[in-house]
Amino acid sequence: MKQTITAKLKLLTDPAQFAALRETQLAYRDALNYVSHYSFGHGKKSNRRALQDACYDDIRLLFGLPAQMACNVPRQVGATYKSLWTKARHNAQARKAGWTKKRFKGLDKPPKYVSPTLTYNYQRDYSFKKNQQVSILTLEGRIVVSYRGYEKHVAFIQQGVTIGAAKLWYDKPHKQFYLLVSLDLEVADPTPEIQCQVVGVDVGQRYLAVTATPTGQALFFPGKQIRAKADHYARLRKRLQKKGTRSATRRLLAISGRERRLKHDRNHLISRRIVDAHPLSLIGLEDLTHIRENTKRKRGKHASKKQRRANRHASSWAFAELHTHIAYKAVLAGSMAIKVDAYHTSQACPKCGYASPKNRPNKGLLFACLSCQYTLHADLIGARNIVLRTLLTRHDWVSTGMLSVSPDVSCNEAKARERQRFRELRWSTDTSPCHRGVG
Ligand SMILES: [Zn+2]
Known part of the structure; x- marks a missing residue:
């Protein structure tokens, strides 16, 4: 059977790389907020396709995001609106049934994205190199960064387990970037003899x-x-x-x-x-x-x-x-x-x-x-x-x-x-x- 785990890799960036990652991350966040405003002004749309068709060119032009990343923006905004609509629907039902008097306010103004978590697709936006290095896409092109991580996780990556998407996460107080990589491991199926x-x-x-x-x-x-x-x-x-x-x-x-x-x-x-x-x-x-x-x-x-x-x-x-x-x-x-x-x-x-x-x-x-x-x-x-x-x-x-x-x-x-x-x-x-x- 399969087990998905997340490896947290600390990125050992030099100042130029740090700046490139931060710039990319902020551009991504701004793009999210841009699309969020668009959606709000157009019936609070949650359809990814519609958002993509309307905003893709602007995202590329205004924020300079690479193609793949630009596609992730409408998808994420769409998902946010979808979950807000679900909450609004549940709230309407609850109010009708008299369980609550509170009105759901999540859709009163466009949701604002504050902490940007950037999603990277493996082999397209990021990939692993030799010598414990990872190549990551930024607005300035690809950068190759050394990383450190939990010994076992690093070994998994080097052994060539199935690698999935990654998230770029910024630890603001410590001014430190982490890459959260999801790994698919193949583990033995449980049997009463093993789990004894x-x-x-x-x-x-x-x-x-x-x-x-x-x-x-x-x-x-x-x-x-x-x-x-x-x-x-x-x-x-x-x-x-x-x-x-x-x-x-x-x-x-x-x-x-x-x-x-x-x-x-x-x-x-x-x-x-x-x-x-x-x-x-x-x-x-x-x-x-x-x-x-x-x-x-x-x-x-x-x-x-x-x-x-x-x-x-x-x-x-x-x-x-x-x-x-x-x-x-x-x-x-x-x-x-x-x-x-x-x-x-x-x-x-x-x-x-x-x-x-x-x-x-x-x-x-x-x-x-x-x-x-x-x-x-x-x-x-x-x-x-x-x-x-x-x-x-x-x-x-x-x-x-x-x-x-x-x-x-x-x-x-x-x-x-x-x-x-x-x-x-x-x-x-x-x-x-x-x-x-x-x-
Ligand atoms: Zn007893």
Whole structure:
């Protein structure tokens, strides 16, 4: 099977090359804004073809962009308008149904492109040279730049894996250009013999992640400090948003970048540690797709104690991103991530299957089953239930030869059958899938 990864290459530019890249990038951004204005003045068009026909010559003439790059501009603007139209449509429906009173303002004025990310097509706009160098198209023609990157990624490029499009990204505070290159890797298809270990990963508030294995190992990734920091950024962001002055907007940009990077870096770190600690594993993650629907936010008097506690967090953690990072790194480490049903993972007793919110008295640190008196650290319950469900998936995989990578939520009957099987799952310390003596 194929796995796409992104290699981040630091471009070691000399001043002339730096200037050429910056000039190209800014010209591209200006072209985006030009086409955005055109589209806005002509019925907020999102059709790429129409935008291209109307603007192509101007883009070439006014901004001096090379042909390929000039084609990317209307495509990107078209995509932006298309997604704004979708949002506007959803908003109209929501207002009609009375879910919201807010009017969508995204199409009130032409969307403005501030941070230009330039897309380069492989072999047309950029290509790799010998001696760890890359040739990149600019307004001034092609330049050949040395680059540095993560050892493994550089090796992939040199071994000749399938190389895709790249994005030129500018780190403004450090005045540094990066090329983000997408690479298609061929990795072995998963089999129960290769992925012979099982681990469950639970995500949450107090701990960003907790892992558990059938043999009783566990890893805890605390979230208190990092969340406090993220909340601080989020509150600052809100204040600046209210202020709305020019300098506030400028700071807002910096703050939201910091907030995003903080979460991103931490997610990278956690996923790396989890994947490294569990090579050749089937990694169970909760299916979070349908969770948000159940947690309609309430505030003030209408909110329950739990909701108010959750609302205190000014920022939400990017758990979906964490899952993506895990899944992505897993494949490269010979593991495989799957999604399991998240239903009652934090309430069900792993020992006897009895599920109730009362199994966790006062939402405290201790899980105490009302039915069988089994007690355990509350934050471990979720991870253990996920392990059990992952073991069940693995069991089905071995017996049917088919691996289901996400729970079947389309059919209520299948869902009910599956949940009945969950209730019959029992935790015992000897549920390891690997036969002793093998490996
Ligand atoms: Zn129990």
